[in-house]
Amino acid sequence: MSIVIKNNQHNIGHICTTQQLENGLAENVAMRWISANDDRRDYTFSDLDNESNRFANALQKLGAEAGDVAFTFLPKMPEQFFAILGMLKMKLITGTLFANFGEDALLDRLGDSQAKGLITKKSFLKKINRIRGQLPALRWVIVVDGDDHIAENVFSYSRLMAETSANFITLPTDPDTPSMLHYTSGSTGKPKGVLHRHNSIFHQHATTKNVLGLKSTDVFWCTADQGWVTGTSYGIIGPWCQGVTQVHYGGGYDAEAWFRLLQDEKITVWYTAPTALRMLLREDTALFSRFDLSSLRHICSVGEPLNPEVITWARRTLGKEIYDTWFQTETGGIMIANRPGLEIRAGSMGQPVEGIVPAILADDGAMVADGEQGNLCVKAGWPSMFITFINNEQAYNSKFRDGWYYTGDTAIRDANGYYWFMGRSDDIINTGGHLVSPFEVESALLEIEEIAESGVIAAPHEILFEKVVAFVCLHQQYEFTKELELKIRLYVSNKVSSIATPQEIIPIAAIPKNKSGKIMRRVLKAQYLGTEIGDISTLEI
Amino acid sequence: MDTLIQLTTLFREVFLDESIILTTSTTSSDVDGWDSFAYLNILMAVENHFGISISDTEAPNLRNIGDMIALIENKISAGN
Numbered sequence: 362m363s364i365v366i367k368n369n370q371h372n373i374g375h376i377c378t379t380q381q382l383e384n385g386l387a388e389n390v391a392m393r394w395i396s397a398n399d400d401r402r403d404y405t406f407s408d409l410d411n412e413s414n415r416f417a418n419a420l421q422k423l424g425a426e427a428g429d430v431a432f433t434f435l436p437k438m439p440e441q442f443f444a445i446l447g448m449l450k451m452k453l454i455t456g457t458l459f460a461n462f463g464e465d466a467l468l469d470r471l472g473d474s475q476a477k478g479l480i481t482k483k484s485f486l487k488k489i490n491r492i493r494g495q496l497p498a499l500r501w502v503i504v505v506d507g508d509d510h511i512a513e514n515v516f517s518y519s520r521l522m523a524e525t526s527a528n529f530i531t532l533p534t535d536p537d538t539p540s541m542l543h544y545t546s547g548s549t550g551k552p553k554g555v556l557h558r559h560n561s562i563f564h565q566h567a568t569t570k571n572v573l574g575l576k577s578t579d580v581f582w583c584t585a586d587q588g589w590v591t592g593t594s595y596g597i598i599g600p601w602c603q604g605v606t607q608v609h610y611g612g613g614y615d616a617e618a619w620f621r622l623l624q625d626e627k628i629t630v631w632y633t634a635p636t637a638l639r640m641l642l643r644e645d646t647a648l649f650s651r652f653d654l655s656s657l658r659h660i661c662s663v664g665e666p667l668n669p670e671v672i673t674w675a676r677r678t679l680g681k682e683i684y685d686t687w688f689q690t691e692t693g694g695i696m697i698a699n700r701p702g703l704e705i706r707a708g709s710m711g712q713p714v715e716g717i718v719p720a721i722l723a724d725d726g727a728m729v730a731d732g733e734q735g736n737l738c739v740k741a742g743w744p745s746m747f748i749t750f751i752n753n754e755q756a757y758n759s760k761f762r763d764g765w766y767y768t769g770d771t772a773i774r775d776a777n778g779y780y781w782f783m784g785r786s787d788d789i790i791n792t793g794g795h796l797v798s799p800f801e802v803e804s805a806l807l808e809i810e811e812i813a814e815s816g817v818i819a820a821p822h823e824i825l826f827e828k829v830v831a832f833v834c835l836h837q838q839y840e841f842t843k844e845l846e847l848k849i850r851l852y853v854s855n856k857v858s859s860i861a862t863p864q865e866i867i868p869i870a871a872i873p874k875n876k877s878g879k880i881m882r883r884v885l886k887a888q889y890l891g892t893e894i895g896d897i898s899t900l901e902i
Numbered sequence: 903m904d905t906l907i908q909l910t911t912l913f914r915e916v917f918l919d920e921s922i923i924l925t926t927s928t929t930s931s932d933v934d935g936w937d938s939f940a941y942l943n944i945l946m947a948v949e950n951h952f953g954i955s956i957s958d959t960e961a962p963n964l965r966n967i968g969d970m971i972a973l974i975e976n977k978i979s980a981g982n
Contacts, residue, residue, distance in 0.1 A: 396931075397929075397930075397931030398931065436934075460934070460935070461935050461937060461939075461940070484919070484921065484934050485934065487918075487919065487921075611931070612931055613930055613931070613937060613938065614938060793938075793939075843946075843950050844950060846946070847943070847946050847947055847950055850942075850943050850946065851915070851916060851918075851943055851947075854916075854939070854940060854943055855917070855918045859935060859937050859939035859940045859943075860937075860939050862939050862940075862942070862943065864942070
């Protein structure tokens with residue numbers, strides 16, 4: 362039996378907390394919380410266990426049952442970690458929502474999953490209240506700020522926690538029990554709910570150890586938000602299931618604050634995103650020489666391809682290696698990676714991690730030769746493989762063929778076994794490490810009175826890797842002005858999310874469509890990039 | 903009208919949040935949803951409203967609302 366699983370108990374919440382106490386780590390710091398205002402507080406594994414136990418008991422009191430879906434909708438804050446671990450202990454299907462989601466994005470996710478519960482903060486209730494009438498399944502809401510319950514079925518976190526016990530026995534949990542739920546964007550249709558199971562902890566444990574290179578004495582900082590899979594797989598599960606101290610920081614990007622944190626907290630392994638690293642590369646080099654990074658062993662990155670220039674910069678300026686890693690929401694854990702002990706091929710995804718069998722396949726399923734581009738696929742059956750798209754078994758099945766999971770990415774494998782990301786086989790936009798659905802943005806744009814048609818594409822961006830570019834065709838009576846441009850940006854930002862905001866909005870006479878009415882995004886992209894449009898025999902306009 | 907009051911109105915429009923109250927010491931961590939993407943919306947709203955232009959080199963140096971007010975008022979008085 363794996364060292365992470367004891368007594369056949371696969372429960373992630375239990376393993377990350379109670380089991381660490383059994384391992385003698387009760388008084389070890391599990392989380393050093395640093396707020397944006399630099400307030401600090403340490404939580405031991407014993408604290409983590411007690412708080413998540415209290416939350417599990419509070420959920421029981423509210424009538425929550427195993428298999429119910431509940432979400433956190435919070436910025437990074439300690440209560441979010443306690444809630445997630447408590448929900449997992451209760452065997453709830455535990456979803457996380459990015460704090461900057463707009464009401465359309467929230468409605469899609471809470472509605473599709475038939476969520477029964479939500480943990481949020483008072484100021485976010487405005488968004489929830491605007492859509493609550495369309496969420497008949499939503500039974501309870503807990504707000505983390507405020508000492509008293511707010512309304513019927515809107516409860517105070519602190520009051521619930523004060524009234525419940527810190528003792529909770531997590532029931533034995535089967536490896537196939539559903540665990541985390543993250544929604545991911547598709548190029549067509551609504552976002553899909555990617556469901557994982559408690560068994561994922563095997564792979565998250567192994568990759569935290571073997572790829573991120575974490576040891577029990579490390580101090581680890583993962584900058585990812587818990588609204589995304591990296592924030593849960595490697596900002597909660599991977600490090601805590603092996604008793605590692607994590608620093609969690611509530612502030613946003615600030616080069617000086619980040620480097621002070623790396624120095625003062627003696628971070629040994631730092632997991633961040635290429636977008637952040639590219640922003641650091643633009644900072645004055647003198648800034649970095651002011652900080653002592655002698656504790657930092659290495660940096661890992663994830664989210665979008667890491668350009669070789671950044672790796673060279675880190676070696677020259679920081680004296681550190683950056684190991685780029687690749688995985689997806691669907692894979693639940695790192696699949697292909699550069700890592701300590703493996704020669705870095707700058708710009709590559711690295712090599713498959715232990716137990717993972719990738720392949721480059723042609724559209725007909727045939728294996729392509731090394732050096733040729735094809736579909737990046739992974740042999741199905743790894744421990745952290747998603748178990749379904751909630752309410753969309755057909756879409757789930759369409760991702761698998763002949764025992765291979767088709768990732769939607771295209772890549773090349775070289776003769777030395779390194780994989781090289783080439784692009785997406787669909788229209789999904791990867792901006793700042795977040796996937797944005799062009800369909801979601803186009804749908805929001807069509808809700809704006811002045812817009813008759815819209816088409817949204819990805820375009821290269823120096824910092825973000827890709828940016829959202831929107832083409833809009835206005836109704837005849839309207840003109841494209843700076844005021845309208847701002848209105849469009851704000852509408853998408855507040856309805857979908859800030860990351861989906863078009864960075865460029867281009868008025869156009871008509872949106873190219875094929876004969877069945879499908880937006881021909883590749884024509885828009887070719888027009889934007891000034892490249893060959895290719896076959897336009899099916900073009901309607 | 904006082905620049906702080908005008909900025910408060912703009913922020914409420916940008917974030918669809920009537921409860922926002924700005925002070926000169928307000929920073930991004932004090933306003934829900936103020937990330938780097940939303941910051942670009944704020945800058946565009948400020949440029950449109952005050953009829954000024956904020957450059958890529960000026961934008962990252964604004965640490966709080968007080969800095970933003972100083973930049974806006976300097977630009978208005980300089981006529982750019």
